[in-house]
């Protein structure tokens with residue numbers, strides 16, 4: 210055996226498939242579904258939900274702009290699409306066949322490191338434990354599970370995580386969401402647009418605390434316009450559940466919901482994965498890796514278990530680097546200066562690189578330029594649903610952008626131009642001389658460039 214891949218999510222499946230296709234002998238170990246969180250419980254089904262919720266919102270904007278539309282939301286086609294088109298009713302046979310078709314051996318079971326380059330697997334079919342020795346490398350791609358805060362009472366309740374929220378077939382009348390990060394905000398808007406009374410409780414003083422404060426304000430306004438009640442800066446002290454639903458005692462008073470969705474982040478289980486047997490600190494929450502994705506001699510890690518995970522595109526990027534390193538192919542190594550991220554609310558919140566606060570914390574000579582998307586020609590034409598902004602964060606010393614935000618309709622698409630600018634370190638004067646088509650949303654980029662202090 211050349212390589213054992215432990216965890217076949219987005220990152221692990223890519224590594225195992227490509228190495229097997231290149232002729233290496235590969236064992237892939239997965240205890241749940243090949244493909245991991247993204248296709249079954251995360252990116253794909255939630256963006257199908259977003260698409261449906263956005264259709265409702267656009268239809269509600271017909272009045273006053275294109276006639277009149279009566280909109281009657283129905284969750285049935287959304288739940289059906291998630292089952293029939295996205296998850297095959299949470300069956301991964303197609304993915305298993307694809308992997309085996311590339312030449313990998315597949316074992317469904319629970320794996321753990323029991324030595325450097327040695328993995329023990331307890332197969333799901335009840336057969337006895339098997340041990341695999343990897344001649345070349347072990348690759349960890351074990352991802353994360355939803356984390357729940359240690360709130361008294363919470364563990365005794367049937368709360369939802371993203372997994373139950375994706376599986377839902379009948380919507381509750383009301384939903385209380387703990388956490389106003391990307392997961393909390395996306396689900397809040399989706400369910401509110403389908404008529405659920407939603408309350409979001411966020412411990413930090415604003416939604417999306419990892420993004421620019423201007424983005425947080427935009428999302429708070431959008432959620433409020435959709436009827437979501439947002440309580441930021443509030444702490445949950447106790448949770449109970451009875452036949453009426455959930456009651457949360459919080460520093461902002463008592464909050465209730467027919468269902469409770471916990472969206473307060475993710476957790477790894479590196480100790481249970483046996484990283485101590487490879488000489489790594491079992492108490493680590495995330496694995497430090499070098500720019501070839503090596504955690505230690507013969508052990509690689511990709512995706513959410515690493516310090517630079519959190520997104521499917523990062524798991525894919527890191528998988529590519531690990532594969533090329535194992536095959537000795539060379540090429541680029543990991544560079545995290547221009548990592549893009551998009552929260553798929555309406556308006557979409559796109560960000561790349563550093564926020565203004567992070568750039569200051571890095572000791573840079575920071576200049577900031579902001580422009581209102583709604584005030585642009587395209588924003589004015591678009592009218593209903595035109596809220597958004599471009600914010601640029603520049604390093605004045607080097608004359609380049611180190612971060613940017615693109616919020617608005619198509620905010621995630623417009624972000625591509627800004628990602629390119631940060632990634633390629635395009636000089637600001639060269640960027641300012643770029644011609645932008647009229648009347649596009651991305652014409653707000655030169656307006657923000659002109660506003661750079």
Ligand SMILES: Cc1cc2nc3c(=O)[nH]c(=O)nc-3n(C[C@H](O)[C@H](O)[C@H](O)COP(=O)(O)OP(=O)(O)OC[C@H]3O[C@@H](n4cnc5c(N)ncnc54)[C@H](O)[C@@H]3O)c2cc1C
Nearest residue numbers: 216218219220240245246251320351352512513519520521
């Ligand atoms: C609701 C939600 C929405 C999201 N939306 C987006 C989005 O729009 N865009 C985006 O880029 N990212 C999004 N993400 C993040 C994205 O899903 C993750 O970054 C991505 O899935 C990480 O891939 P991974 O391969 O590292 O891990 P995972 O996808 O978590 O896969 C890890 C796999 O390892 C398996 N495993 C773990 N331990 C063991 C073991 N001991 N033995 C055997 N198998 C094991 C697990 O069963 C799992 O299948 C979202 C996440 C959530 C929760």
Ligand SMILES: NC(=O)c1ccc[n+]([C@@H]2O[C@H](COP(=O)([O-])OP(=O)(O)OC[C@H]3O[C@@H](n4cnc5c(N)ncnc54)[C@H](O)[C@@H]3O)[C@@H](O)[C@H]2O)c1
Nearest residue numbers: 358388389390391392410411412413472473474519551552
């Ligand atoms: N569009 C996307 O790319 C996308 C969408 C969803 C999720 N994701 C990824 O999935 C991961 C998890 O997302 P997430 O939103 O769960 O995590 P997160 O860590 O980004 O946000 C969790 C939020 O919960 C808050 N919180 C923590 N404890 C709390 C408590 N006790 N009460 C109230 N609020 C509390 C935090 O302040 C934070 O704002 C992230 O890595 C994210 O990047 C990505």
